[in-house]
Amino acid sequence: MSDTRGYIRLPSPAHILSAASAGGKHEENGPLGGGFDVTDATGSDKFGKDTWEDAESEMQRLTLGAAMRKIGKTDADIDAVFAGDLQNQCVGSNYGLLDFDIPYFGLYGACSTSAEALILGSIFVTLQAPEHTGIAAAVASSHNSAAERQFRNPIEYGGQRAPTSQWTVTGAGAFILGHDGDGNLPVVSDVLIGRSVDLGINDLNNMGAAMAPAALDTLERYFEATGSRPENYDLILTGDLGREGSAILSDFMSADGYEIGEKYTDCGLMIYDIDGTDKHAGGSGCGCSASVLAAGILPRMMSGELKNVLFMATGALMSPASVWQGKNIPGICHLVHIQKQE
Amino acid sequence: MSDTRGYIRLPSPAHILSAASAGGKHEENGPLGGGFDVTDATGSDKFGKDTWEDAESEMQRLTLGAAMRKIGKTDADIDAVFAGDLQNQCVGSNYGLLDFDIPYFGLYGACSTSAEALILGSIFVTLQAPEHTGIAAAVASSHNSAAERQFRNPIEYGGQRAPTSQWTVTGAGAFILGHDGDGNLPVVSDVLIGRSVDLGINDLNNMGAAMAPAALDTLERYFEATGSRPENYDLILTGDLGREGSAILSDFMSADGYEIGEKYTDCGLMIYDIDGTDKHAGGSGCGCSASVLAAGILPRMMSGELKNVLFMATGALMSPASVWQGKNIPGICHLVHIQKQE
Numbered sequence: 001m002s003d004t005r006g007y008i009r010l011p012s013p014a015h016i017l018s019a020a021s022a023g024g025k026h027e028e029n030g031p032l033g034g035g036f037d038v039t040d041a042t043g044s045d046k047f048g049k050d051t052w053e054d055a056e057s058e059m060q061r062l063t064l065g066a067a068m069r070k071i072g073k074t075d076a077d078i079d080a081v082f083a084g085d086l087q088n089q090c091v092g093s094n095y096g097l098l099d100f101d102i103p104y105f106g107l108y109g110a111c112s113t114s115a116e117a118l119i120l121g122s123i124f125v126t127l128q129a130p131e132h133t134g135i136a137a138a139v140a141s142s143h144n145s146a147a148e149r150q151f152r153n154p155i156e157y158g159g160q161r162a163p164t165s166q167w168t169v170t171g172a173g174a175f176i177l178g179h180d181g182d183g184n185l186p187v188v189s190d191v192l193i194g195r196s197v198d199l200g201i202n203d204l205n206n207m208g209a210a211m212a213p214a215a216l217d218t219l220e221r222y223f224e225a226t227g228s229r230p231e232n233y234d235l236i237l238t239g240d241l242g243r244e245g246s247a248i249l250s251d252f253m254s255a256d257g258y259e260i261g262e263k264y265t266d267c268g269l270m271i272y273d274i275d276g277t278d279k280h281a282g283g284s285g286c287g288c289s290a291s292v293l294a295a296g297i298l299p300r301m302m303s304g305e306l307k308n309v310l311f312m313a314t315g316a317l318m319s320p321a322s323v324w325q326g327k328n329i330p331g332i333c334h335l336v337h338i339q340k341q342e
Numbered sequence: 343m344s345d346t347r348g349y350i351r352l353p354s355p356a357h358i359l360s361a362a363s364a365g366g367k368h369e370e371n372g373p374l375g376g377g378f379d380v381t382d383a384t385g386s387d388k389f390g391k392d393t394w395e396d397a398e399s400e401m402q403r404l405t406l407g408a409a410m411r412k413i414g415k416t417d418a419d420i421d422a423v424f425a426g427d428l429q430n431q432c433v434g435s436n437y438g439l440l441d442f443d444i445p446y447f448g449l450y451g452a453c454s455t456s457a458e459a460l461i462l463g464s465i466f467v468t469l470q471a472p473e474h475t476g477i478a479a480a481v482a483s484s485h486n487s488a489a490e491r492q493f494r495n496p497i498e499y500g501g502q503r504a505p506t507s508q509w510t511v512t513g514a515g516a517f518i519l520g521h522d523g524d525g526n527l528p529v530v531s532d533v534l535i536g537r538s539v540d541l542g543i544n545d546l547n548n549m550g551a552a553m554a555p556a557a558l559d560t561l562e563r564y565f566e567a568t569g570s571r572p573e574n575y576d577l578i579l580t581g582d583l584g585r586e587g588s589a590i591l592s593d594f595m596s597a598d599g600y601e602i603g604e605k606y607t608d609c610g611l612m613i614y615d616i617d618g619t620d621k622h623a624g625g626s627g628c629g630c631s632a633s634v635l636a637a638g639i640l641p642r643m644m645s646g647e648l649k650n651v652l653f654m655a656t657g658a659l660m661s662p663a664s665v666w667q668g669k670n671i672p673g674i675c676h677l678v679h680i681q682k683q684e
Contacts, residue, residue, distance in 0.1 A: 089452065106450040127465060196436065196439070225473070
């Protein structure tokens with residue numbers, strides 16, 4: 001394979017000036033629970049709202065607000081926000097960010113939206129237009145209960161889940177991107193834009209298998225484009241392949257001569273203690289990769305424990321109607337290379 | 343009002359290297375009918391497919407292909423495609439562009455997606471990364487029958503429509519952006535990114551009223567940012583405000599001292615002969631502004647008839663579920679300034 005399309009080395013690395021995350025009750029009880037900036041003290045996952053859909057919007061609102069407050073930024077300091085979620089017509093983001101007086105780009109990349117937003121935000125801040133502050137925000141979220149009733153059934157039905165099923169994360173992540181002289185901040189140095197990959201998977205209960213070929217395509221192209229190998233990184237992290245998809249990715253990479261084993265994990269395997277629980281193959285959703293990056297990875301980069309991370313958010317580009325109509329589930333995977341420079 | 347946020351003068355104008363459009367049978371019978379590159383000879387609006395959803399995807403596929411062929415470009419010549427539509431999870435674009443081996447950014451800006459894609463595509467091609475060809479594509483579509491059954495009722499129900507209702511356009515537009523020495527091509531010189539505006543409209547049958555305040559916000563900010571006035575342009579064109587929303591925009595602009603009257607029209611009023619037909623307040627949908635720009639405006643710029651156009655695609659950031667849950671319908675409007683330099 002000699003195709004390196006989609007690879008971009010940014011003309012100037014984008015600093016991740018700030019990040020914040022939200023998590024619901026299952027996420028708070030998981031391994032990263034202490035790291036969330038926004039949680040729901042009632043344990044209801046409603047975040048003070050009347051509907052699951054509004055609860056998701058509220059997580060976006062609170063999480064972006066928290067990220068801005070950490071660095072003392074107001075609406076006027078931010079040139080644009082790139083945001084998305086899984087709800088029909090992306091209303092989680094539309095309503096969640098309505099209170100912010102910030103120019104708005106809505107995105108839909110399924111569960112890859114966190115990386116799509118980081119890529120576009122990082123490109124955007126390199127513009128350095130004279131009218132700009134040079135700061136952009138990236139936000140993504142999902143809510144388990146909103147996703148269940150939209151994509152599957154209302155949770156009250158108690159439908160049985162397959163072992164390859166994943167658990168949509170109730171969570172959000174927000175990131176503020178810009179340029180800053182502080183060499184201590186993690187930077188987005190280069191990225192690889194994913195392309196859609198369809199290998200014929202059509203099982204709505206096995207999204208990991210549907211998305212793994214896209215992760216393979218993206219990661220191999222990235223190694224090809226950069227001449228690097230797994231051992232050059234501290235961590236290679238997919239967004240929500242879960243147990244099933246992660247195993248497929250590792251096996252296929254190995255068959256192509258890349259042993260990613262010890263360097264590799266998946267956000268969906270980090271956010272819950274999945275063994276023996278009803279999380280089955282692990283977490284998923286736009287909020288999975290976004291909240292794990294903000295709550296679990298960037299703090300370890302700030303502390304110096306991790307210096308060189310490949311963040312690869314994966315998405316399944318389907319709708320319930322498209323699968324009912326007999327179509328396959330294509331996957332996509334966008335890669336963001338995050339480095340700590342010292 | 344002294345707020346000029348969202349305004350960007352591009353460091354180098356992006357040339358619109360090529361454009362193509364698709365239209366269904368109602369669109370083909372309208373005033374722009376002769377201008378579409380892709381039509382369905384059967385008059386069924388199925389474009390050879392079995393479902394309305396697949397028909398929309400097929401329009402995207404055929405339209406991007408047509409735009410690429412006009413300038414002899416293949417997949418490998420295009421760095422990235424920015425695309426969106428109105429279907430849940432944007433499957434119109436996901437499946438429609440699957441055959442293209444081009445890195446993919448999915449967007450959701452409701453009916454503003456055509457302008458959102460043109461803005462992000464124009465910014466993207468200014469990157470001039472060494473790995474790049476420097477060419478991007480922007481695609482948007484809608485299909486009346488796919489939209490009716492998703493947002494309202496299956497058309498077989500024969501539900502009565504309100505006078506303020508609009509008719510979702512069956513159509514698509516594709517644009518190829520890059521840089522070229524040919525001074526004869528229209529260029530995107532500057533843009534204004536919209537922000538969400540919510541003035542409390544919650545009538546699903548009056549999207550024009552929901553979106554007009556966003557168009558007002560964007561156009562006044564643009565005049566403020568550039569120090570220009572309506573008389574400086576050959577054409578000011580909104581995406582799909584229809585008869586109702588257009589009248590609101592004109593009235594409010596007039597109250598603020600800007601008489602846009604003779605310079606102003608709306609894509610939703612151009613695509614059909616609406617008087618006495620069932621198109622009511624005019625056309626709407628992602629495909630409305632995209633197909634009118636490609637089939638009706640850019641050819642008049644190429645011929646020199648129009649030299650200076652403000653293209654403002656408007657979107658209503660709601661879902662059926664969000665309106666059923668009692669929420670308002672916020673609007674957004676992204677502006678693209680297109681000039682012919684000689």
